Amino acid sequence: MKTIEHFLHLFTPRHSNDHKAKIIHNSSIFTIGLVLIAFQLVLQGLPKIGIKILGYASSIPPDKIVTLINQKRQDQGLPALTSNSQLTQAAIAKGNHMLANGYWAHTAPDGTEPWYFFTSNGYQYKYAGENLARDFMDPESAVEAWMASSSHRENILSTRYKETGVAVVEGSLSGTDSTIIVQLFGAKLSDSGTQATIAKAAVEATATPTPKVEATITPAPTKPVKEPISTPTAAVIANVSPEPSPVEEAGASAQVTRESGGLRYLFSPFDTTRGVSFSVIVLLFIVMVIDMIYVNTKKIPRLGGRTLAHLAFLGTILLMIIIAKVGNIL
């Protein structure tokens, strides 16, 4: 009986709560907000105490990324990019470097630039670019997200690039399993016919729509410029795990996820957050609707905000939660 009373006190307007459900009192709303913040801190802290969370172990075939990118180029009347094994190895190296050093950025915390992976894998570039994506559920979503960003789109549709290399790496990034897509674009120095003295590199950045960063380097004249070794029939796309020697090539497309020590929980932080958020907002929405009907029916005078306005605001929040997509590009 006491439980029922408490329930009614929380969710329905009655004398005990001054004719306004306790859960939509100002103090309760603030408390709910603080509890949600605490929940996020707990989620954030789990990896730090050794509990691993399964984020996204989606199946992203790298060759599908190349196919989709080339479709986008062909739609614009541009020639398709060819897969290059050196770029693929560079993409693998970049992906593994991110997982090993726990960062999600074009430039590593130690200052390693994307161009390092090009040259260290023997790709002497005239032009170079990099697109990154993580935690997308399918390749189409990742490519569409890139195409929606003007700077990433510019890389995809650039006429400067002739070749590409894609790697999909899976591993723990800040304690959460992630699937990272690295796509490198390039044009070889030797393709220009003459030895250019300046190589240009373009990389996408994340925060602004026009974050193109131009880097200029002078290629070492003693380094031999290798010819492309890819052929149309030999897949040079790798799908790898972050093991120390993760080179998988020529159709080796098995995805391997590193198993590290500690407890491992199979849940998605994004889906969990979205589910909890959705439930909380729906609950408040329903209680507010009941409250609005009650107040209007009983003609209860009350000094407070407009419930209709709150419902409109919370309704918008609900729609935003529904359309929120998992996945991140850089």
Place this chain on the structure above:
Amino acid sequence: MKKFKHWHHFIPLFGILSAGFIGFFIFSFNQVFQALIMIVMATSYVVWGLLHHYRHEDLHINVIVEYIAVSFLGLVVILSVIFRA
């Protein structure tokens, strides 16, 4: 039947919320933009509430706190979802 007064005040509110939602959708690839849009929308919502009640001559500290509470909750929810994506 009770006449719904000040209905025209709700036009800018729905404009604010619609713009926020459309912006959130359009910039779905950019978390920082989405977060900024949400902050602007939540702030605009509070400002709308204050202006509405001021013109309605029933602006009170409880009313101000109520709008801040609701916008705070909305902000927490959306920022959590955005940065968990």
